[in-house]
Amino acid sequence: QVQLQESGPGLVKPSGTLSLNCDVSGGSISSENWWSWVRQPPGKGLEWIGEIYHGGSTNYNPSLKSRVTISVDKSKNQFSLKLTSVTAADTAVYHCARGGIRSVTGLDYWGQGTLVTVSS
């Protein structure tokens, strides 16, 4: 059973950088899968942030593209999200998930999510 767990600071200052990791257990991040990040502002809907393939190819949401970097660390079996120049609008629960573009099942395994608040 694949499990994903997000980790990182819960509070980031405006104009700072949000950095999160997603630890994958019960499966290898080197398997032929996309790995995605999705966020959800409090009380609102889901926003797709971007994805990375096990080989390192990435796709990002154009609305965030200039500020987002997704990377993978195969030695730690984890992938990461960096979002620069954050504002209050980036306050959200951030989820990592397995799956992505033209995968068979869409996003089939999700982390529980971690709330990141942008505030001084």
Next chain:
Amino acid sequence: DIVMTQSPDSLAVSLGERATINCKSSQSVLYSSNNENYLAWYQQKPGQPPKLLIYWASTRESGVPDRFSGSGSGTDFTLTISSLQAEDVAVYYCQQYYSTPCNFGQGTKLEIK
């Protein structure tokens, strides 16, 4: 970008009755190479991550009760709950994963009447 639009935004259905949620994409999500629609449905309960219910528009994920079904092709899709149970109260989202950005619909809140 493909824009996903769900209807209605909220829905109240009596226990045991049918619930129907619609999802429309601004472009086709049908992949001609395998004739599959890259459309998924998720259920989200408060404080929980989304749960995959349906993928490829009509394939039920393992363990999902058979009262949940998906249909449609191209740009128009439907999630049907044949007999609403109390535990089905949630917000439901569709998502296209045919092209990036893999956008979600705005969500449909399902409640008991």
